[in-house]
Amino acid sequence: MPPRPRREVPGIRRYDGPAGGWGALRATAQAVRQQMEIVEAPIVLMRTNQPVGFDCPGCAWPDKEHKSTFQFCENGAKAVTWEATSKRVTPDFFARHTVSSLLALSDHELENFGRLTHPMAYDAATDTFRAVEWDAAFARIGEVLRGMASPDRVEFYTSGRASNEAAYLFQLFAREYGTNNFPDCSNLCHEATSVGLPRSIGIGKGTVSLADFESTELILSIGHNPGTNHPRMMGTLHECARRGVPIIVLNPLRERALERFADPQDVVEMATNRSTDIASTYLQVKAGGDAAALKGIMKALLALDAWAGQGAGILDRDFIAEHTSGFDALVEDLYATSWAEIEDESGLRRADLETVAQAYARSGATIVTYGMGVTQHNTGTANVRLIADLLLMRGNIGKPGAGICPLRGHSNVQGNRTVGITEKPSGDFLDRLEDVFGFTPPRAHGHDAVRAMRAMETGEAKALICLGGNFAVALPDPERCFPAMKSLALSVHLGTKLNRSHLLVGKETFLLPVIGRTELDLQASGPQSITVEDSMSMVHASAERLRPASPQLRSEPAIVAGMARATLPHSKVAWHALVEDYDRIRDLIERTIPGFDDYNGRIRTPGGFRMPLPPTERRWPTPTGKAMFSVFRGVRERYEPWSADALRLVTIRSHDQYNTTVYGLDDRYRGVFGRRDVLFMHPDDLAAQGLEHGDVVDIETVAEGRSLRLPGITVIEYDIARGSVAAYYPEANVLARLDYIDQDSGTPSYKSIPVRLVRTATALAAATPAMAAAPATSAASAISVASSASPA
Ligand SMILES: Nc1nc2c(c(=O)[nH]1)N[C@H]1C(S)=C(S)[C@@H](COP(=O)(O)OP(=O)(O)OC[C@H]3O[C@@H](n4cnc5c(=O)[nH]c(N)nc54)[C@H](O)[C@@H]3O)O[C@H]1N2
Ligand SMILES: Nc1nc2c(c(=O)[nH]1)N[C@H]1C(S)=C(S)[C@@H](COP(=O)(O)OP(=O)(O)OC[C@H]3O[C@@H](n4cnc5c(=O)[nH]c(N)nc54)[C@H](O)[C@@H]3O)O[C@H]1N2
Ligand SMILES: [Mo]
Numbered sequence: 001m002p003p004r005p006r007r008e009v010p011g012i013r014r015y016d017g018p019a020g021g022w023g024a025l026r027a028t029a030q031a032v033r034q035q036m037e038i039v040e041a042p043i044v045l046m047r048t049n050q051p052v053g054f055d056c057p058g059c060a061w062p063d064k065e066h067k068s069t070f071q072f073c074e075n076g077a078k079a080v081t082w083e084a085t086s087k088r089v090t091p092d093f094f095a096r097h098t099v100s101s102l103l104a105l106s107d108h109e110l111e112n113f114g115r116l117t118h119p120m121a122y123d124a125a126t127d128t129f130r131a132v133e134w135d136a137a138f139a140r141i142g143e144v145l146r147g148m149a150s151p152d153r154v155e156f157y158t159s160g161r162a163s164n165e166a167a168y169l170f171q172l173f174a175r176e177y178g179t180n181n182f183p184d185c186s187n188l189c190h191e192a193t194s195v196g197l198p199r200s201i202g203i204g205k206g207t208v209s210l211a212d213f214e215s216t217e218l219i220l221s222i223g224h225n226p227g228t229n230h231p232r233m234m235g236t237l238h239e240c241a242r243r244g245v246p247i248i249v250l251n252p253l254r255e256r257a258l259e260r261f262a263d264p265q266d267v268v269e270m271a272t273n274r275s276t277d278i279a280s281t282y283l284q285v286k287a288g289g290d291a292a293a294l295k296g297i298m299k300a301l302l303a304l305d306a307w308a309g310q311g312a313g314i315l316d317r318d319f320i321a322e323h324t325s326g327f328d329a330l331v332e333d334l335y336a337t338s339w340a341e342i343e344d345e346s347g348l349r350r351a352d353l354e355t356v357a358q359a360y361a362r363s364g365a366t367i368v369t370y371g372m373g374v375t376q377h378n379t380g381t382a383n384v385r386l387i388a389d390l391l392l393m394r395g396n397i398g399k400p401g402a403g404i405c406p407l408r409g410h411s412n413v414q415g416n417r418t419v420g421i422t423e424k425p426s427g428d429f430l431d432r433l434e435d436v437f438g439f440t441p442p443r444a445h446g447h448d449a450v451r452a453m454r455a456m457e458t459g460e461a462k463a464l465i466c467l468g469g470n471f472a473v474a475l476p477d478p479e480r481c482f483p484a485m486k487s488l489a490l491s492v493h494l495g496t497k498l499n500r501s502h503l504l505v506g507k508e509t510f511l512l513p514v515i516g517r518t519e520l521d522l523q524a525s526g527p528q529s530i531t532v533e534d535s536m537s538m539v540h541a542s543a544e545r546l547r548p549a550s551p552q553l554r555s556e557p558a559i560v561a562g563m564a565r566a567t568l569p570h571s572k573v574a575w576h577a578l579v580e581d582y583d584r585i586r587d588l589i590e591r592t593i594p595g596f597d598d599y600n601g602r603i604r605t606p607g608g609f610r611m612p613l614p615p616t617e618r619r620w621p622t623p624t625g626k627a628m629f630s631v632f633r634g635v636r637e638r639y640e641p642w643s644a645d646a647l648r649l650v651t652i653r654s655h656d657q658y659n660t661t662v663y664g665l666d667d668r669y670r671g672v673f674g675r676r677d678v679l680f681m682h683p684d685d686l687a688a689q690g691l692e693h694g695d696v697v698d699i700e701t702v703a704e705g706r707s708l709r710l711p712g713i714t715v716i717e718y719d720i721a722r723g724s725v726a727a728y729y730p731e732a733n734v735l736a737r738l739d740y741i742d743q744d745s746g747t748p749s750y751k752s753i754p755v756r757l758v759r760t761a762t763a764l765a766a767a768t769p770a771m772a773a774a775p776a777t778s779a780a781s782a783i784s785v786a787s788s789a790s791p792a
Contacts, residue, residue, distance in 0.1 A: 009694035012678070012716050015671040018275030019227040019257035020234060023668060024074040024264050031078045031663070035085035055542035057083065057161055057517045058658070060408035060535040061232040062210055073231035073264075075655070078663050082497075083516045084546060087114025089498055091131040094120060098127040103503050107473065107730065108662035111497045116513035117550035122505045129511060134554065134562065137510050142566030144463065144490045144508065151178030151442070153462045155452040158184040158421045159469025160410025161517070163530035164539070165585045166556035167412075169578065170467050171420040173564040175430075176439050176571060180446030181461070182423045184416065187449035188474055189372065189409045191745040192380030194417065197404070199381075200388035200628055201397060202621035205414065207613055208367055208403035209536050213240055215401035218363035220356075221279070222250045222290060222387070223373015223751075224407045227257020227669060228655045233369075233407070237278055238263045246280040246359055251373060252287045252650065252721035253680065256669035281355070286347035287648040287724035288377055288752040292635035293353060294386040296342040299334045300350075300357035301393060314361045319395030323618055326629035330389055333631045345635040347721050365401030366391065372409075373650070376751040379637045381744035385630035392627055398618035408535040409659075415533030418611065419589055423448050432592040438572045448746045449475060450738060456484040463490040464506075465563070467556065468514075470499040470660040476736030476748045479708070494559055496549075499660060515555045519548040524580035528555070531586070531603055533611065539596075540608025557582065639702075639754050646702045646754035647685065651729040651736070660730050667728075670718070679757075680718035680726040689757055693717045699727065701735045702754040708735050715757070725755070 017023065058079035093113065099122065102110065119137050120129035148154060156174040158167060171182065186194065194204040201207070213219075213236050226233040238261055241247060249258050259282065262275035269275060285293050305314035320327050339350050346353070360366060368391060374383045388397075388404060396402035408414050420429060423446040430441045447455055453475055455461035464471070464485070472481045485491065488506030494514050495502065502511050515521050521528045521543070529543035554562070561575035578585050583600045590596040595612045602609040614620065620627045639646070653659070654667035654676065666673045670680070679699060686692060695715050701708035710732055720726060727735075729750065740749045 007692060007694045009714065009716060011673045011675045012694075013671050013673060015256065015669055018260035018262045019669050020264055021262035021270065021273070021275065027668070028074045028077040031074075031081045035081040035087070053542075054517055054544035055411060055532045055540070056080065057411050059230045059232065060411050060414060061230045062534040062536045062538050063232070073234075075228060075231045075658075078656075079658055080518060082111075082658070082661065082663060083115075084518045085114050087112070088117050088549065089113045089115065090117050091120070094129040099129070099503050099505055100127055102498070103500070106662070107500060107660055108665070110499055110503075111661050113498055115496055115549035116498060116511060118552045119513065120511040122509040124507075132510070137512065138562040138566040140508070141490065141492055141510060141563050145177065145567045148462060152181060152446070153460070154179060155181045155183055155447060155456065155461050155464045157449070157452070157464060157466040157469060157471050158182065158416055159467065160185050160189075160413025160416055162416060162467050162556055163412060163532060163542075164415045164419045164589065165530050165582050166467065166560060167416040167421050168419040168585060168589050169557050169560040169564070172433075172437070172573060173560055173567070175433060175441040176437070176564070176568055176573060178442050180423050180425060180442050180444065181452060182421050183447055183449035183452035183471070184413075184421050185410060185449075185469055185474065186413050186417060186421075187746055188748060188750075189413065190375055190406055191448070191747045192375035192384050192742055193406045195745040196381040196384030197388065197406075199622070200385050200392075200630060201404075201615045202619075202627070203613060203615060204417075205537055205611075205613060206403065206405045206535060207397055207615050208405045209610070210236065212365075212367060212401050212403055216240065216245060216365050216367045217401060218359060218366040219245060219247045220250070220360075220366065220368045221247060221258065222368065222370040224369065224371025225251075225255045225257070225653070226407070227255060227261065229371070229653060230407050234261050235263060235265065237261070238266070238276055241276050241278050241280075246363075247278055248281045248283070248356055248359065249279040250283050250285045250290060250293055252284055252724040253652070253670075253726060254282065254284070254719040258282065281359075283348055283352055283356070284719075284721040286345070286721045287373075287650045288379075288637045289346035289348070289721075290374055290377075290383050291379055291386055291632055291637075292342045292345035293348055294383070294390055295334060295337050295632070295635060296339070296346060296348070296350065296353035297356050297360065298330075298386075298390055298393065299337065299339075299342070300354040301361060302331060302334055303354075304357055304361050315393055316395030320392070323395075323620065324392055324627045324629060325624055326631070329631050330629040333633065337635060341635045347723065360390075360394065365399060366394065366396045367401070367403055367405055369405040369407060371407040373751060375747055376749060377637055378740065378742045378749040378752065379632070380742040380747045380749075382630070382632040386632055388627075389629050392629060397615050397627065403616070406535070411534075412532040414535065414537070415531070415539065418533055418595075419593060423451075429592065436588065436591050450741055450746050450748065453481055453484055453738060456488060459487065462488060463492075464488055465492045466501065467494050467560070470501045472501040472504050473499065473660045473730050473733070475738070476733050476740070476750065477708075477738040478734055479706075480738050492563070494556060497661075512559050513550065513553050514559065515548050515553045517542060518544045518546045519553075520545045521555045523555070523558070523582070528582045529603075530582065531608070537611040537613055538608050539603065539611060541603040555579075557585065637749075637752055639752070643702045643754060643756075646756060647725045648723060649699070649732065649735060649753040649755045650724060650726045650751040651732045651753070652726050654728055657728075672716075675714075676728045676731060677713055678727070679713045679715045680720050681715050682720050682722045682724075683717045684722055685725070686715060686717060691715050691757070695759070697757040698760050699732075699735060699755050700758050701737065702756055703737060708737065709758075710734050711760070
């Protein structure tokens with residue numbers, strides 16, 4: 001750990017405690033105090049992720065059935081209380097605030113106004129939103145959609161909170177209307193998994209279950225931050241660490257929860273103020289250096305195998321022969337990759353990677369867990385496939401205690417994909433839709449997220465319907481995305497809370513407020529439950545009983561059905577009946593998507609059921625029927641233009657945010673309090689740039705042509721790999737280019753932006769933490785839709 005910096009910087013204090021512990025309980029209490037009526041909170045939180053309760057919207061980590069009475073965590077509590085808040089955004093609020101004035105506020109301020117209560121329509125004459133009747137809104141949306149020259153002029157965006165039922169109806173509506181334009185948050189997130197894993201093992205999902213963690217002998221954790229983003233996973237890692245399972249971490253930043261964790265559910269640890277070490281080995285790989293590191297580990301494994309001889313079982317030769325193809329090409333490429341390139345690109349020493357290979361060779365069952373640090377690179381798909389390669393070398397897929405574990409993002413992003421939210425639907429699925437419903441779905445592939453935004457930019461797309469999310473803020477490059485939003489003829493947002501995308505109004509814009517996960521969804525046949533699929537492919541029901549934030553709210557399925565009926569007067573779908581009873585939606589899912597047999601029956605068993613995962617039985621639905629090794633030539637990402645002295649910027653989530661939702665301005669475990677305008681840097685990089693802890697700079701993207709800048713950022717010392725720097729998303733999205741993506745999956749390279757630092761007069765003037773809340777961006781102010789370039 002580097003010595004403490006000598007200079008005091010406002011809001012920057014080193015955090016020396018473990019993650020979790022009493023701090024987490026205090027933060028939970030605070031989240032409740034700030035957002036909820038005290039009487040309701042404990043009941044709701046107790047029902048989170050219980051067999052009879054509702055699915056936590058916080059993350060997609062599965063739950064141990066019945067084992068603990070308490071399955072909520074600090075960040076789960078923040079997600080729940082943020083939704084169940086008693087604050088409201090009413091028509092009266094909108095009458096008092098013009099859209100332009102709201103645009104000047106920060107993302108945190110916008111959502112913190114509370115829950116949307118009424119359907120609203122934008123009125124350009126007064127620059128305000130005005131209440132509208134549901135039927136009038138549907139009728140107008142239908143009219144505009146029917147008037148489009150082609151259905152492909154419309155983009156249907158999904159954020160991964162939507163239930164299976166809502167998402168299924170959404171894709172049905174869009175496909176009957178006539179398009180496969182399904183940009184979704186998965187395109188910004190685990191698309192590299194969805195594209196890479198099918199190529200390697202035949203299915204784009206993880207292969208492990210919670211039970212595998214109970215018998216695993218080694219965990220490799222690459223590029224994810226569970227203490228913040230998958231807090232319930234910490235319970236699992238804590239148990240594994242206590243059992244003596246080595247946990248090897250590859251991450252450029254030292255993340256406290258991966259170092260030390262005190263489990264708030266562990267009575268002894270809490271009473272004695274003790275904690276458990278999580279990582280046994282922590283390797284601070286350079287951002288973007290994972291391909292090099294993985295190739296190094298595999299190369300070292302080959303060397304071990306050569307040294308120990310075939311009988312030693314370092315490689316699982318039987319498995320490789322029976323179940324895989326392409327191994328020789330991988331071996332050849334590993335021999336052709338030099339240790340010098342591997343060390344240079346990964347920033348790790350050969351000896352360290354050899355140690356990992358030895359631990360891997362000793363382990364009888366290994367799990368690799370990974371997140372955005374792997375996927376959000378322009379080599380994201382290749383990275384995912386290299387992880388699969390490493391596992392396949394020792395037969396670590398399809399046996400107990402072993403497998404691949406992508407940490408999913410939104411709580412139901414995986415389920416959305418399963419039920420048809422994809423711009424590249426399979427022919428089989430479309431055939432079944434045609435058989436069951438009797439309309440002819442479009443066959444041509446549609447737009448993913450980046451492609452949709454480009455189509456909006458060029459005017460090829462004229463309308464955007466968003467089932468949740470904050471599309472324009474989640475995407476890179478607001479300088480291009482914000483004007484594209486404003487050029488639309490129609491935008492429609494189904495949401496719980498106000499956000500910037502809602503305010504980037506087109507010619508016509510509707511805000512349609514939805515019933516949330518925590519609330520009672522009452523339809524003609526009675527209270528409804530919805531279903532979701534977690535990171536481990538378990539599908540289960542979720543239902544809660546809180547009174548909806550306003551009597552005007554409608555459920556997502558009801559709103560989708562309302563728009564569909566108004567748009568498609570001759571629809572073949574019985575929209576009204578489906579909304580009356582969600583069992584009917586599930587029956588249709590069962591008839592059109594494999595794996596949902598006896599859907600309604602099986603979700604009534606607590607815990608639900610698991611979707612089919614052929615690789616867990618060593619069946620590989622690839623074109624060859626075998627698992628496929630890959631070859632990734634060289635070690636390097638494709639930086640354009642290449643600049644040897646560029647720093648590599650990764651954009652990360654703080655402990656107080658959920659994607660574009662900023663709950664608060666602290667990032668406790670990283671020692672940042674009350675501000676977000678910081679850049680994490682290695683002390684030697686600071687020195688090399690002639691900078692000191694606390695200096696203020698502009699960050700500039702190394703790019704040809706356009707200048708992308710984030711001004712007034714305070715550089716702070718952090719234990720991060722040399723050459724890598726980190727800043728918060730979404731503020732830093734002004735630095736990411738819309739066209740800087742993984743060519744295989746379309747995923748933006750949010751975690752490898754080549755940047756340089758510039759000391760400027762503005763930088764020198766902007767050194768106060770008062771700027772913190774404001775996602776100040778030169779780009780945004782330049783296009784006068786300031787994401788509050790001046791603090792509100
Ligand atoms: N509380 C909370 N929970 C969430 C979310 C949230 O915002 N808040 N978001 C949800 C969503 S949609 C998602 S996708 C997940 C995201 O969960 P994560 O995948 O954990 O997401 P990030 O915060 O983006 O951080 C990724 C980690 O990768 C590391 N990293 C960055 N670049 C590299 C690299 O090149 N190589 C390696 N090896 N590591 C790297 C960073 O240091 C960081 O620790 O969490 C979900 N859960
Ligand atoms: N620079 C950078 N950019 C990134 C990332 C990064 O790591 N770095 N991560 C990317 C990732 S992994 C993701 S998943 C995307 C996230 O992209 P999105 O999913 O589009 O964004 P969110 O911030 O999750 O969406 C928040 C909004 O969803 C609405 N909402 C909340 N709950 C509900 C609900 O129950 N129903 C409905 N209908 N609406 C609801 C609220 O109005 C809220 O304002 O961002 C991506 N962008
Ligand atoms: Mo995500």
